[in-house]
Amino acid sequence: MATTQEWKITAKDIAEKPDILMPGHRACAGCGPAHALRLVMKAIRGPTIVTEATGCMEVVTSIYPYTSWAVPWLHTAFETSAANASGIEAALKVLKRKGKLKQEHVDVIAIAGDGGTFDIGFQALSGAVERGHDFLFVLYDNEAYMNTGIQRSGGTPMGAATTTTPAGSVMPGKLQHKKPIADIMVAHGMEYVASASPYYWKDLLQKVRRGLEVEGPAFLHLFAPCPRGWRTDPAKTINYSKLAVESCVFPVYEVVNGKYTLSTPSKLIALAPQKKKPVADYLKGQGRYRHLFAPQNKHMLDEIQRWTDERWAKLQQKVEQTA
């Protein structure tokens, strides 16, 4: 990474920093992605261009003639945020070389939801990372196509009811597990891949900053609860972003040049496994999982717990193996 000095931040610093994702946007009450992205934009280090895939955060922040963005921002299509970043970064590079860029450096952030990352935008993301463009890709994962009304994506977890995986009499919600997107990005040989959850805001901010400091592609997987899609209380968004980490459904960690490190919230659980909460604690208040608590679906709950444990164990193994 470009700098070795850690970025020191306090709650006061963050409160005093102007919002780059400004108020007035049209996100729902308790929107996890809006909160997560507001934090992301608090962590920028200088001139920045943002490009965003079609999705919740794009439509709620850019409705013409209004905008919530205090930095230059571009949207072209659903599957293109990483391809856009490629073009922006290439343009900045050549304009700088030709002496036509006023700024010494401009950071590029590509933002997409789980649809624009796991699914339709994956090819562009994989290609842009392979080519080594200097940009930070931020995935805000609210675990379904929420903008269009809660349809399943490759990021939707097993058992979740969506409008395309409804909980019916023979189908208990989505049958497949979530695609391990961060592992897939690590497999690209990227310098920096990390996961973060908004409850642990300081951890999230620092990861954004580290991702920006990488000279090349960096990937940040953000946990972003969606009260409308998850059928949760809008006041509980932050609670769920904590519970997901505590139950190891969404561990927070960093992978720097292939070396896995658990971030403090997850590391504490690894050190004291008795602190790990059952997945049911995380699932139970969410309407999208309500059907799993019916007796006939117990096997689903068991499978989710088994898979979560297995993933958590594998993650800890990777931490050990790459130490």
Next chain:
Amino acid sequence: MKSDVKQETLALNGDEAVAYAVKQSDVDVVAAYPITPQTIMVEKFSEYVANGEVETEFVCTESEHSAMAASISASATGARAFTATASAGLALMHEMLFVASGCRTPVVMAVANRALSAPLNIHGDHSDTMAERDSGWVQIYVENAQEAYDSVIQAFRIAEHTSVLLPVLVGLDGFTLSHTLENVTALSDADVKEFIGERKLINVLTHEGKSVPFKLDPDNPMTMGPIALQNYYFEFKRQQEEGMKNALALIRQVHDEYAKLSGRSYGNGLVEKYQLDDAEIAVVCVGSTAGTMKTVVDELRAEGVKAGLLKLRTFRPFPVEEIQNALGKVHAVGIMDKSMSFGGNGGAVFHEVRHALYDLAERPLVVDYIYGLGGRDYNPKEFKKIFNELRQIAHSKRVHKLVNFTGLRE
């Protein structure tokens, strides 16, 4: 032609001629994905990059969809952007073509025209670009490698002009032009650079009333590619149409300026009339076919037949007035369509030319000839037959068959 202009003659195929023009056009970003028969453009340009002959940032993307997205975003960042494709590649870009024109990003693209699947076919026809005629791109079709070279240079001036700000596509026939070696006379690097100039950005007003350049600039943050619904979308689209209208005049102007510099011209830049002034019968065609057709017209003229040709160089914006003026007095016109509009009662060129003539008090009888699909060969003998039919139509004042297939086994 300016007397002090030094030009050199090079042996280039159409693809190489395009790559050479791009090399001279001070392009900032080329984002492209190789596809037959455009491949040579990308390969040749990669060589320029590998040998340090250009300052361009070359992004060899993982798909045409991303190539167009990256071209749009590079252009939005203030860079001059170029891409190239063909056939399936253009079809894959389809979504992004509308985004390019809607975002008013003046990307220039060369398309080595090729048939669309299925069945899979790599050879030349106009199925690919004709299917994109409503995507908001200026469309220019060329007759030979020389015109490909000249048109790409002109395209940057047209696209980036602040009265237009629309993407421009230059279509050259796959293999017939893309892979055929020709003598191409090229301007010097300095003359091309001077002719195109630096990209000038249009200034727009911010909500605070400040006039700022229209690009992604951290000093003047701007939201580009927003969502605009029932209350604004329509106005965006209407403004795009204004850009197209302005392009009609600008294409001519840029063409004329270029003609003065290079000594080469293609009609008035919109259409090229060949032996049309006293013609009784005529054909309209697009692209390389015009070369073959000129030979046929010459032969017929030698036989005393008053035959003529209208080469449609600019298809978007559609030059209605030029077509009316060129064809109004002709008795029978045959339209050469190298693509299908399935179920549409004729091809795209037929529809549009015939529509342009409708408002004339006196208008010719117009018939359609669909030909050359999937690279099917055609020759002067066949074209002569078409002129013969047109003579009969002109004589009898009756059309027996409105839509005809030429060179087809039936």
